[in-house]
Amino acid sequence: MLSLPLPIPTKNTLIPLRPKHSCSRSTRAQTHPFSPLPSPKPLKPLEPTTVARVALREHVQEEEEEERRDRSALAGVSPEGEPLPSELQDDLMPKHVAVIMDGNGRWARQRGLPASAGHNAGARSLRELVELCGHWGIRVLTVFAFSYDNWIRPKVEVDFLMTLFEREIKSQLDIFLREGIRISVIGDSSKLPESLQKLISDAEEATKANSRLQLIVAVSYSGKYDIIQACRSIASKVKDGALELEDISESLIEQELETNCTEFPYPDLLIRTSGEQRVSNFLLWQLAYTEFFFARELWPDFGKSEFVEALISFQQRQRRYGARL
Amino acid sequence: MVKARGDSASHLAGGLDSFLRKCIFSILSVGPLPNHIALIMDGNRRYAKKQNMAEGAGHKAGYLALMRVLSHCYELGVKYVTVYAFSIDNFKRRPEEVHSLMDLMLEKIEELLEEESIVNQYGLRIYFIGNLKLLNEPVRVAAERAMAATAKNTKAVLLICVAYTSYDEIVHAVQESCKAKRNETEALNATKGINSVPGVEEDMKINEVIVCNLQVSCENSSSKFRALNRTTACNGVIGVEKKNGVAVHHPIQGTSEDGWDEVASTTRNGEIEGNEESKEKQVVLPTIKVLDIEKHMYMSVAPEPDILIRTSGENRLSNFLLWQTTNCPLYSPTALWPELGFWHLVWAVLNFQRSYQYFEKKKKQL
Numbered sequence: 001m002l003s004l005p006l007p008i009p010t011k012n013t014l015i016p017l018r019p020k021h022s023c024s025r026s027t028r029a030q031t032h033p034f035s036p037l038p039s040p041k042p043l044k045p046l047e048p049t050t051v052a053r054v055a056l057r058e059h060v061q062e063e064e065e066e067e068r069r070d071r072s073a074l075a076g077v078s079p080e081g082e083p084l085p086s087e088l089q090d091d092l093m094p095k096h097v098a099v100i101m102d103g104n105g106r107w108a109r110q111r112g113l114p115a116s117a118g119h120n121a122g123a124r125s126l127r128e129l130v131e132l133c134g135h136w137g138i139r140v141l142t143v144f145a146f147s148y149d150n151w152i153r154p155k156v157e158v159d160f161l162m163t164l165f166e167r168e169i170k171s172q173l174d175i176f177l178r179e180g181i182r183i184s185v186i187g188d189s190s191k192l193p194e195s196l197q198k199l200i201s202d203a204e205e206a207t208k209a210n211s212r213l214q215l216i217v218a219v220s221y222s223g224k225y226d227i228i229q230a231c232r233s234i235a236s237k238v239k240d241g242a243l244e245l246e247d248i249s250e251s252l253i254e255q256e257l258e259t260n261c262t263e264f265p266y267p268d269l270l271i272r273t274s275g276e277q278r279v280s281n282f283l284l285w286q287l288a289y290t291e292f293f294f295a296r297e298l299w300p301d302f303g304k305s306e307f308v309e310a311l312i313s314f315q316q317r318q319r320r321y322g323a324r325l
Numbered sequence: 326m327v328k329a330r331g332d333s334a335s336h337l338a339g340g341l342d343s344f345l346r347k348c349i350f351s352i353l354s355v356g357p358l359p360n361h362i363a364l365i366m367d368g369n370r371r372y373a374k375k376q377n378m379a380e381g382a383g384h385k386a387g388y389l390a391l392m393r394v395l396s397h398c399y400e401l402g403v404k405y406v407t408v409y410a411f412s413i414d415n416f417k418r419r420p421e422e423v424h425s426l427m428d429l430m431l432e433k434i435e436e437l438l439e440e441e442s443i444v445n446q447y448g449l450r451i452y453f454i455g456n457l458k459l460l461n462e463p464v465r466v467a468a469e470r471a472m473a474a475t476a477k478n479t480k481a482v483l484l485i486c487v488a489y490t491s492y493d494e495i496v497h498a499v500q501e502s503c504k505a506k507r508n509e510t511e512a513l514n515a516t517k518g519i520n521s522v523p524g525v526e527e528d529m530k531i532n533e534v535i536v537c538n539l540q541v542s543c544e545n546s547s548s549k550f551r552a553l554n555r556t557t558a559c560n561g562v563i564g565v566e567k568k569n570g571v572a573v574h575h576p577i578q579g580t581s582e583d584g585w586d587e588v589a590s591t592t593r594n595g596e597i598e599g600n601e602e603s604k605e606k607q608v609v610l611p612t613i614k615v616l617d618i619e620k621h622m623y624m625s626v627a628p629e630p631d632i633l634i635r636t637s638g639e640n641r642l643s644n645f646l647l648w649q650t651t652n653c654p655l656y657s658p659t660a661l662w663p664e665l666g667f668w669h670l671v672w673a674v675l676n677f678q679r680s681y682q683y684f685e686k687k688k689k690q691l
Contacts, residue, residue, distance in 0.1 A: 223651060228615055231499045235613050238503050239510075248500050250492045281651040288491060288647055292640040292655065322414025322643065 082135040085308050092315040094268035096140040097133065098290070100282055101126065103274030103298030110298075116160050121300035123168055132307060134179055134213045140264050141215050144282045148188060148222035165219065166196050169203050176203075180212030186258040187221030214262050221258075223284030230256035259286055266290065269314045271307075273299045291317050349671060350401050356678040359631035361405035362398055363653070365645055366391065368637030368661030375661070381425045386663040388433055392443055397670050399447040399481050405627045407484040409645045413459065413493055427464050430487065434467040438474055448480030454623045455489030456497070484627055491647035494623050501621035502613050624649055632677050634669070636662040654680065 084090060101122055108118030126143060133141045146161060169183070176183055185200045192200075233256045237243040243252075259265035267283065267290045275296045279287060293310040295302060366387055373383025391408065398406050410430070416423060437444050437451065444451065453468040460468070468487070619625055629649045635641075638659035642650065656673045658665070 224615060224648065227495060227648075228613065228618065231502065231618060232613050234499060235503045235506060238507070245500055245503055245507075248496060248503065250496055253492075253496060253499065276654075277656065278654045279651055284647050284651060285492070285495070288642060288644040290641060292642075294640070317639070319641075321417075322412050323417040 082132060084136050087308065088136075088311050089315055090137070093137055093311070094314055095138065096142065096262075096264040096267045096269075097138055098142040098144075098267035098270045098283060098287075099129065100144045100270070100272040100276075100280065101299040102272060102276055104300060106274060107298040107300045115157055116164075118300060119161060119164055123164060125300050125302055127172070128303060129307060130181065130213070130215055131179075132304060134181060139214065140262050140267075141213060142218060142259075142267060142283065143216070144218045144221070144280075146187070146219045146221070147281060148220055148225055149281060151191065151220070162193055162196055165217075166199055169199050173203055173206065176207050176210065176215075180210045182207045182210040182214045184214060184216045184261045185219055186216055186226075186261070187219045188225065189220060191220050216259070216262065218282065221282070223279075223281045223287075226258050226283075227253070227285055229258070253285065257285060259283070269293060269310065271295060271302075271310050273297055273302050289319070289321055291319065346397070346400070346667060353671065353674055353678075354402060357681045358402050359674060359677050360403065361407065361628055361630045362403050362673075363407040363409075363630035363633045363646055363650070364394065365409045365633070365635040365643065366662040367635055367639055369663060371637065372661040372663045380422075381429070383663070384426060384429055388429070390663040390665055394665055394670065395443055395483065396447070397667055399443075399449075401670070401674070403481070405482045405484065405630075407454070407486065407624075407627065407630060407646070409486050409489070409643075411455075411487040411489070412644060413456065413488055413490045414644065416459070416488075427461055431464050431467055434464070434471050438471055444475055444478070444483075448478045449475060449483045450478040450481070451475045452482065452484045452626055454484050454486045454494075456493050457488060459488040482627060484624070486645070489623070490644040491642075492644055495618070495648060497623070498618045498621040502617040505617065505621070506613060619648075622648065629653065632656060632673050634658070634665075634673055636660055636665050652684070 084093075104118035104122040105115050106118075107121060108115050111117070130141060145165065151158065175181070183203050185204065189197050189200065230253050234243065234248055234252060238245060238248075254260070254265065257265065266286045266288070270279075270283075270287060270290045271293045272278075273295045275294065277292075277294045283290075291314055293313055295306055295310060297306050369383035369387040370380070371383075372378075372386060373380060376386075378386070395406060411426060415426070436442060443449065451471050453472060457465050457468060464487075624646065630646065630653045633642075633646070633650050633653050633655050635655065635657050638657055640655070640657050642655075646653075654677065656676065658669050658672075660666070660669060
């Protein structure tokens with residue numbers, strides 16, 4: 001019935017049915033201990049003919065060049081500086097982009113790999129996106145790394161993710177310092193391991209003066225929880241007499257939310273990968289007027305061209321904020 | 326003669342149409358059905374421009390579309406339908422347009438209360454959700470009259486959001502919660518039963534979000550959320566599982582902190598568990614929890630939506646039901662609101678059914 005050709009043009013066509021077995025991850029994780037990630041670029045088999053060998057050599061050289069470029073890009077020294085693609089207009093770029101990085105597990109399952117491989121590939125995707133945002137003048141990038149609701153996942157996976165966060169922060173800190181990237185972490189950090197908490201606060205401290213791009217990582221975050229903690233903070237001020245009940249306003253709540261660490265707390269564009277069309281308790285208050293873009297690709301497959309597609313879609317939107325244009 | 330034939334032909338077509346609709350609805354009913362559908366009725370003005378109609382005519386066409394969509398929803402068996410009729414932001418539009426919208430609303434509210442209207446056809450209870458004080462007097466009076474007149478209906482519910490934004494709803498809920506907690510505090514202090522007030526802290530499962538009822542300390546800590554996330558507070562917190570609506574909770578080893586020490590002395594199904602070791606001499610104050618905020622929301626009269634449909638292809642929420650749609654799929658057909666039809670609804674319900682199993686499992690896990 002789902003394959004009936006319906007005469008309804010839908011802007012975001014929903015993806016074909018894919019079995020959603022996220023819940024079966026628990027059994028898988030227990031029987032498949034997290035193994036090291038296989039190389040992302042599989043080597044091509046050697047061919048016997050001379051012509052083919054020459055072609056192969058050239059291809060291998062090309063690949064090496066690409067890898068070198070990748071590495072130097074990751075090291076923060078991009079040789080080309082990644083200019084803005086011609087399809088995009090500089091003055092219509094969003095100031096704040098938010099991303100729900102969904103689909104690592106499915107990506108790994110499709111390739112018969114353990115979930116850890118998916119998360120590692122996802123981390124790579126994120127590094128690329130951070131670099132692009134830095135070059136294209138986006139001021140704030142908020143990413144949903146780990147939801148408060150994700151704590152129910154199997155312990156093996158959660159522990160792996162905590163290790164991954166630590167590893168990534170440690171390895172990327174130099175790049176952040178060099179590229180002028182400021183890192184902030186929002187969410188209930190009390191549930192994180194002590195070592196990670198310390199690492200986060202050190203990284204935040206070290207990069208707080210950077211101003212080119214602010215990377216906000218939402219870890220153990222929930223949009224509702226954010227509002228509740230803002231309310232509690234306001235309530236305590238009312239109790240202390242510092243505030244009257246009548247003073248409680250929208251801007252007051254905005255100031256108390258965890259996104260008060262940035263000059264642009266409201267995302268202009270929200271991208272969610274893997275075809276899911278919902279917000280899932282991410283940045284509730286802040287998304288009131290945000291344009292949504294639902295990408296079909298899984299997060300590890302979300303690269304520069306997909307990001308450009310999202311930005312093009314954003315630039316074509318008419319944002320009216322309730323009034324008439 | 327020809328006219329009569331034409332009439333009977335259209336009558337036949339209408340009957341066939343209705344029969345076909347009933348068939349498809351009964352097929353859909355085999356699977357799970359959404360309990361609550363939310364609609365953002367976007368695109369009236371663009372529709373009027375497209376059809377070369379007069380300016381206000383787009384909204385009138387929108388009203389007709391609304392009646393059509395509502396009858397489809399209620400025929401299908403959906404119990405709650407929420408529509409975004411007028412946002413607080415819409416007051417920014419030109420005064421003539423706002424005025425004509427208010428007039429249209431008044432006219433249609435009166436129509437709804439008539440005998441043959443959809444209200445009586447489906448036994449609808451009507452709620453007007455929003456900051457009604459911002460509406461002009463005649464509209465507000467009519468809205469209140471409509472709510473009172475339909476208060477006894479129980480078959481289905483129609484929630485019309487006027488002068489509504491989620492921001493306003495949340496701010497209002499916060500104010501009410503603060504007021505309620507302040508009254509509760511005063512009552513507690515008045516009875517002088519501070520030492521014997523039992524200390525209970527609970528994790529509450531509310532709408533699939535586990536909110537740790539943390540001890541908020543107002544100590545001078547650099548970052549606000551660190552103040553909330555004292556490891557000592559969380560160490561003792563034990564999860565509460567909602568088993569068939571009965572919350573089983575465990576007492577917590579409290580720690581003493583300066584500032585906002587709180588103990589939730591709430592009872593859950595009449596059970597109070599005491600913890601005498603904690604906070605013997607401190608001022609105990611009730612905390613604000615997710616439930617308190619939700620209780621004071623305008624939308625507390627309905628469960629969370631299962632599907633959110635926004636027409637005209639726009640992919641944003643525009644300050645509508647931000648709190649209630651955290652796990653709700655957003656469906657954005659490119660059709661303008663007056664063009665929204667039966668098949669769009671069917672498509673939305675089919676997709677709801679497809680992801681239903683997955684989300685039920687997820688809800689149970691939480």
